[in-house]
Amino acid sequence: SRSIRLAVIPGDGIGQEVVAQGLKVLTAALPQDIKLETKEYDLGAKRWHATGDTLPDEELASLKNHDAILLGAIGDPSVPSGVLERGLLLKLRFAFDHYVNLRPSKLFPNTSTPLAGRPDIDFVVVREGTEGPYTGNGGSLRTGTPAEVATEVSVNTAYGVERVVRDAYERASSRPRKKLTLVHKNNVLVYAGHMWKNIFDRVGQEYPEVTTDYLHVDAATIFFVTQPERFDVIVTDNLFGDILTDLAAAVTGGIGLAASGNINPTGEFPSMFEPVHGSAPDIAGTGKADPTATVLSVALLLRHLGYDAEAARVEEAVAADLEARDDAYRSTDEIGDALAARVAG
Amino acid sequence: SRSIRLAVIPGDGIGQEVVAQGLKVLTAALPQDIKLETKEYDLGAKRWHATGDTLPDEELASLKNHDAILLGAIGDPSVPSGVLERGLLLKLRFAFDHYVNLRPSKLFPNTSTPLAGRPDIDFVVVREGTEGPYTGNGGSLRTGTPAEVATEVSVNTAYGVERVVRDAYERASSRPRKKLTLVHKNNVLVYAGHMWKNIFDRVGQEYPEVTTDYLHVDAATIFFVTQPERFDVIVTDNLFGDILTDLAAAVTGGIGLAASGNINPTGEFPSMFEPVHGSAPDIAGTGKADPTATVLSVALLLRHLGYDAEAARVEEAVAADLEARDDAYRSTDEIGDALAARVAG
Ligand SMILES: CC(C)[C@H](C(=O)O)[C@@H](O)C(=O)O
Numbered sequence A, B: 001s002r003s004i005r006l007a008v009i010p011g012d013g014i015g016q017e018v019v020a021q022g023l024k025v026l027t028a029a030l031p032q033d034i035k036l037e038t039k040e041y042d043l044g045a046k047r048w049h050a051t052g053d054t055l056p057d058e059e060l061a062s063l064k065n066h067d068a069i070l071l072g073a074i075g076d077p078s079v080p081s082g083v084l085e086r087g088l089l090l091k092l093r094f095a096f097d098h099y100v101n102l103r104p105s106k107l108f109p110n111t112s113t114p115l116a117g118r119p120d121i122d123f124v125v126v127r128e129g130t131e132g133p134y135t136g137n138g139g140s141l142r143t144g145t146p147a148e149v150a151t152e153v154s155v156n157t158a159y160g161v162e163r164v165v166r167d168a169y170e171r172a173s174s175r176p177r178k179k180l181t182l183v184h185k186n187n188v189l190v191y192a193g194h195m196w197k198n199i200f201d202r203v204g205q206e207y208p209e210v211t212t213d214y215l216h217v218d219a220a221t222i223f224f225v226t227q228p229e230r231f232d233v234i235v236t237d238n239l240f241g242d243i244l245t246d247l248a249a250a251v252t253g254g255i256g257l258a259a260s261g262n263i264n265p266t267g268e269f270p271s272m273f274e275p276v277h278g279s280a281p282d283i284a285g286t287g288k289a290d291p292t293a294t295v296l297s298v299a300l301l302l303r304h305l306g307y308d309a310e311a312a313r314v315e316e317a318v319a320a321d322l323e324a325r326d327d328a329y330r331s332t333d334e335i336g337d338a339l340a341a342r343v344a345g
């Protein structure tokens, strides 16, 4: 009988709580004959405080031996900014070559949006995950002195851009509207921007069925709030994707609903699924965290592993649960139970 | 008697039309005994097509001999992306050391916002204008081949960061709420981000009356749409400021109302005032452009030159005009006339 080897990194703050719900729903969704083997990894702020480790090589090697990774949230104010992000979260994305950072945005019925008029929102951002200003290139000279110079280098390769652009065309081509928008800033970041645009145009010749568009990142933020229904698939750089997907989450029901997949499409490395939100230490342990983003990330995980019907069932359960929500308080656990029951039922 | 030497760069598309209204209002606002001497510069797409020039040295030198510059808009789809931006607009900002790119955002009564519930919005973004990823550092290797590598280097100096941070503290200190938020991404862009944060904290010790806050740029976009009333003064990097101010414009009545000043606070070089919007070639010549952003930029210009009462009069005229607007169509020219009449009246 088949099995799934799942690595679980609950992480910090509400990470623990939301991941528990994700696992509940995953178990409820999987066919009976699929064995789910989970292995938990103790990584994050507590571990770093205790041992100084962020992600030791042996654990990285052990994580590799899995079909997928489910991650809760990483980060705590007690840890200097950047230590866990660079040393753990981004290390995973880079080591496992997660070049497609997939972030769907959908405004479900009965969810709140800060936008008047409730536009129809249903798009997906394909954010590059292994290049751009996220590579850690750069440095600081004369640190802390009045003569300090600090640089950050955005590194972009045709290899890296072409593969993510191609992935985005494939996704656009398989969706009803077949529209792909490139977002960059090629009027200022001319070297990287022109390379992105040239590759985008060239690869597009292989997808004549896909309608294309280009927007500068600043203009894109305007359309996110005035006309989000115009977007279908968006492909963009690592940093622009980071910014745009938080904004997208904000206009589609909040960061409590935003799912993401850090995908290695070749299958050479395990892909990693995580909610877009952070560890929210202010509400950790209170049962107030909404596990929906994690559950939707589980749906992405299922689809990535080929369980399309199961993924759809999870997404339908989320839609039904949101539709049925009233103002009554439900804890993280209760929402998880309700979702698992819908999926099982 | 005193005089103002104003350089005028109408530029492309609607630039011509909106600048004409700005000048009308400026003339109406200035005290009778102030002589306004304007000199127009023919720069932009048409000039580039005709001569290949973007901004020749002699014109740059001649522009320097002014008290301020009023710019309409630069850019046209017929010119390759980046040519006019780098060769003209950014060249001016860099050559004249416009290190404070000032962008106020205010939701006037009776203006449309995509946000439900019409939050109270009244903040100003102090965007760094001479560093960051805008310096043009970077390059492309093996351009156009599958082995291409393109880099963009964000250059940040303690010198450049401290002066803009200090300016932002001064502004925050002089406003009723006295709150300053630093926006960066110091969990990923650790070199530049930590330098910004350290300088922000250190300079803040000289301004104990100012309440401070730090947000990652992605989180900031969320608050721009869910809780924009939390912001008073924001200080940020050149690129983050570009992105955030378009979003800010979108939530406060649209890009047709967003003003900006490219300011050299030392007075060594002329400061430059321009609407945030672009040249909008699709509506150029139709009389549909809203000149309000340019008129509000004229108010910033007046304040920069020390005409505080006149600046306030222009802003009040804009507020009154917006308040009185109904659905009746008014051309660019008619709006300009109405504003000039209010200012004169
Ligand atoms: C925590 C941080 C490193 C991360 C990022 O910038 O990618 C987060 O904001 C995200 O979007 O997943």
Ligand SMILES: CC(C)[C@H](C(=O)O)[C@@H](O)C(=O)O
Pocket (backbone or CB within 6 Å): A187, A188, A218, B085, B089, B090, B242, B276
């Ligand atoms: C036209 C472009 C170079 C410019 C910028 O990126 O600064 C514009 O978007 C702005 O905000 O003034």
